[in-house]
Amino acid sequence: QKxxxxxxxxxxxxxxxxxxLNCTYSNSAFQYFMWYRQYSRKGPELLMYTYSSGNKEDGRFTAQVDKSSKYISLFIRDSQPSDSATYLCAMILYSGAGSYQLTFGKGTKLSVIP
Amino acid sequence: GAGVSQSPSNKVTEKGKDVELRCDPISGHTALYWYRQSLGQGLEFLIYFQGNSAPDKSGLPSDRFSAERTGGSVSTLTIQRTQQEDSAVYLCASSFSGTAGSGNTIYFGEGSWLTVV
Structure with a gap:
């Protein structure tokens, strides 16, 4: 299991x-959760960052983390064609002493049709 | 600079040749990362530099891959004797520090698109 x-x-x-948009994870030690948006032939850009269970809102975007279920979500309200992109979830496991592991999901390709 | 700068943006090379990919991180960022992204695949970690510490090379797929970071700033990823399976986007990223938990943001460059023919 990845x-x-x-x-x-x-x-x-x-x-x-x-x-x-959703991601599940298997390692309960992950502490920080992020969502990146990647347009075609561009680098990923950070959308949302959170570290606790619950919801975090930023405009039309809401990031939700459920640590007990090891499940994170990104909700986009009133989606626009400009939201068409690949969305990647990412998680950080910080092991201290300046060392940490950043792991990405494979990404979900979203198309918003006018 | 204003953002993470990578060069070349596109590279087509013949199988067996060596290639060098360059990354210029955001000024003042001490942490630098290299990732590889293949078609339909997620971001694959390659190597991580943090300040003057020994780099974390645990993600390098083979000894044909190497990277260095000179003067704590610019980094070069070198792929020797390229193979067709090396074709991918090579993404560089940087952050202010190597520690998470402070809302530290990792900024990505636009990537170097490598095609091995």
């Missing part, structure tokens, strides 16, 4: 829909 599982999609939704 440490981080993410459905690669592709996911296609109409403009204005609510999008739900």
């Amino acid at each position: 440490e981080v599982e993410q459905d690669p999609g592709p996911l296609s939704v109409p403009e204005g829909a609510i999008v739900s």
Whole structure:
């Protein structure tokens, strides 16, 4: 079992829909959780960062973490064609002494249709 | 600089040749990472530099791959005797420090797109 599982999609939704993107993980030691957005032929850019269970909102984006279920989600409200991209979840396991492990999911490709 | 800069942005090379990929991190960032992203695959960790510490090379797939970071800034990833399976996007990233927990943000470059023919 991979440490981080993410459905690669592709996911296609109409403009204005609510999008739900999810990742599961197996290592309960992961402490920090992030979502990156990657446009075609671009590098990933950080969207959301959280370290506790619960919800974190930023505009149309909500990141949700459930550590008991080892499950994280990214919700996009009122989706726009400009949201079409690949979304990658990422997790950090910090082992101290300046050493940490950053693991990415494979990414979900999202298309928002006008 | 304003962001992480990588060069070349695109490279086509013949099988068996050596290639060098360059990364110029954001000024002041002490941590530098190299990742590889193949078509349909996630980001594969290659190597991590943090300040003057010994690099974490645990992700390098074979001894054909090596990387160095000179003066704590610019890094070069070298692939010797390239193979077709080396074709991928090589992404460099940097962060202010190597410690998480402070909302530390990892910034990626645009990547170097390598094609081995």
